Amino acid sequence: MTLTQPDLRAFTTLESEARSYCRSWPTVFDRAQGSRMYDEDGHEYLDFFAGAGALNYGHNNAVLKRALLDYLERDGVTHGLDMSTMAKRAFLELFQNTILGPRQLPYKVMFPGPTGTNAVESALKLARKVTGRETVVSFTNGFHGMSLGSLAVTGNAFKRAGAGVPLVHTTTMPFDNYLNGTTPDFLWFERLLEDHGSGMDQPAAVIVETVQGEGGINVARSQWLRALAELCRRQDMLLIVDDIQMGCGRTGAFFSFEESGITPDIVTVSKSISGYGLPMSLCLFRPELDVWEPGEHNGTFRGNNPAFVTAAAALGTYWADDELERQTAVHALTIEAVLRDIVARHSGSAYRGRGMAWGLELDDHRHAGRAARRAFEHGLLVETAGARGEVVKLLPPLTITTDDLDDGLHIVQRAVDETA
Structure with missing residues (x-):
C-alpha cells in the first residue's frame, strides 16, 4: 500500500502525549464498516483490533445502527443517569431472558459508569463493603483498568508507574502456568492463607x-479456574471475574467463564456489551451481595440510553440462538491453523488463544512490534500485547467474513516473515 504523509499537526500539537494507538497507525481514519476502516485518503484497512474488543459485531453494524437511528429520530432519552427509561427496561429484560436466565446465573445488574474500569472499581468497592476486608488478590500479568483501584490489581509495571501514588491493599499471585508447571497450582497462595505468620x-x-x-493472551485452563473457585469458597473469598475484554462472545460463549463451569460471585462486563462501541459497563453480582445504600455508588454517565438500545439489538440479533458461537468456533480453527504454520517456521515462537482472541508470541519481543508495523503497511490493524510487547494480538470482529479473515491472516503471515 502506498501511503501519503497524513496531516497530523492537530494531534501532535494540540493533543496530549498520552495518546498511544495512533502512534502505531499514523493515518487519519474517516469511516468504517464491518471489519474494515478507511482513512481520509480512501486507503482501506482490515481491522483485527476491533476497538480493543469493543466492536465484536464490527463497525457500524447495520442492525444495531438502524435501532440507534430510529431511537434518536424519535427523540428517545439520551442521558438519564439512573432514571427508569424504556430503553433500560428493554435491555434489562432481554439480558435476563437471553443471557442470565438460560445460563441459570442469578445476578443483579448494576450500571456503575461508562467504562470497564468503572465496573472494576465498583466490584472492588462492593467486595470490600460486603466482607469488611481490604486486601484483594490479583494475578501476574493481569490488567483491569487505569484508575487507581484497577491499577492496584494490574500487573504491568509501566501502567502502574503512572499512578503517582502507592498502589496498596492488593497481593499478586501467579497466573496459570506462570511457573511452567514446576509448582502445584495455588500451593503458595493457600500456604499464605493458612499460615498466621505469613x-x-x-x-x-x-x-x-x-x-x-493485555497480558499477552494468556489462557487459564478450565481446571485451574475451577480450583481457584473452590479455593475462594473454602477460604471465604469472593471471586470476581473480569470479563471486560473476553466477554460478549469473544471466546465463544457469551461469558468466557462458561466453559469452566464456574459461577463467579461478581462479574465485570464492558467493551462490547453495547455492541456498537458506545460507552457502557455492567457489574453483575449475586443478589445477597447487593448491600448498596441508594446513591452509595453513582455516576453521571451510568445510564447511557443509546447504548442500552444497541445492546438490546445485539442481544436480540446474535444471542437468540447459538449461530454466532458456532461461527466463532469455526473461525477459531482457521486462525489456529495459520498461527501453527507461522510458529513452525519461526524458532522460539508460540501461539495461544480461545475463540476469536489469539496471540502470537515471537522469540525476539522487538519482532512483534516490527510485524505489527509491517502489517499496517499492508493494510491490517493489529496491536501487540504482553509485558514487553512480545505478542502479536489478534481480535477480529466476531462477525468477520471468511474471506476477510483469510485476507487478514495472510497479511499477518507475510508481515511476520518479512520482519524476521
Missing part, C-alpha cells in the same frame, strides 16, 4: 481474567 491479611476477594488480553 503476613497476608485475609482477602476480601480474588480478581481474575480467564484469558489475559
Whole structure:
C-alpha cells in the first residue's frame, strides 16, 4: 500500500502525549464498516483490533445502527443517569431472558459508569463493603483498568508507574502456568492463607481474567479456574471475574467463564456489551451481595440510553440462538491453523488463544512490534500485547467474513516473515 504523509499537526500539537494507538497507525481514519476502516485518503484497512474488543459485531453494524437511528429520530432519552427509561427496561429484560436466565446465573445488574474500569472499581468497592476486608488478590500479568483501584490489581509495571501514588491493599499471585508447571497450582497462595505468620491479611476477594488480553493472551485452563473457585469458597473469598475484554462472545460463549463451569460471585462486563462501541459497563453480582445504600455508588454517565438500545439489538440479533458461537468456533480453527504454520517456521515462537482472541508470541519481543508495523503497511490493524510487547494480538470482529479473515491472516503471515 502506498501511503501519503497524513496531516497530523492537530494531534501532535494540540493533543496530549498520552495518546498511544495512533502512534502505531499514523493515518487519519474517516469511516468504517464491518471489519474494515478507511482513512481520509480512501486507503482501506482490515481491522483485527476491533476497538480493543469493543466492536465484536464490527463497525457500524447495520442492525444495531438502524435501532440507534430510529431511537434518536424519535427523540428517545439520551442521558438519564439512573432514571427508569424504556430503553433500560428493554435491555434489562432481554439480558435476563437471553443471557442470565438460560445460563441459570442469578445476578443483579448494576450500571456503575461508562467504562470497564468503572465496573472494576465498583466490584472492588462492593467486595470490600460486603466482607469488611481490604486486601484483594490479583494475578501476574493481569490488567483491569487505569484508575487507581484497577491499577492496584494490574500487573504491568509501566501502567502502574503512572499512578503517582502507592498502589496498596492488593497481593499478586501467579497466573496459570506462570511457573511452567514446576509448582502445584495455588500451593503458595493457600500456604499464605493458612499460615498466621505469613503476613497476608485475609482477602476480601480474588480478581481474575480467564484469558489475559493485555497480558499477552494468556489462557487459564478450565481446571485451574475451577480450583481457584473452590479455593475462594473454602477460604471465604469472593471471586470476581473480569470479563471486560473476553466477554460478549469473544471466546465463544457469551461469558468466557462458561466453559469452566464456574459461577463467579461478581462479574465485570464492558467493551462490547453495547455492541456498537458506545460507552457502557455492567457489574453483575449475586443478589445477597447487593448491600448498596441508594446513591452509595453513582455516576453521571451510568445510564447511557443509546447504548442500552444497541445492546438490546445485539442481544436480540446474535444471542437468540447459538449461530454466532458456532461461527466463532469455526473461525477459531482457521486462525489456529495459520498461527501453527507461522510458529513452525519461526524458532522460539508460540501461539495461544480461545475463540476469536489469539496471540502470537515471537522469540525476539522487538519482532512483534516490527510485524505489527509491517502489517499496517499492508493494510491490517493489529496491536501487540504482553509485558514487553512480545505478542502479536489478534481480535477480529466476531462477525468477520471468511474471506476477510483469510485476507487478514495472510497479511499477518507475510508481515511476520518479512520482519524476521
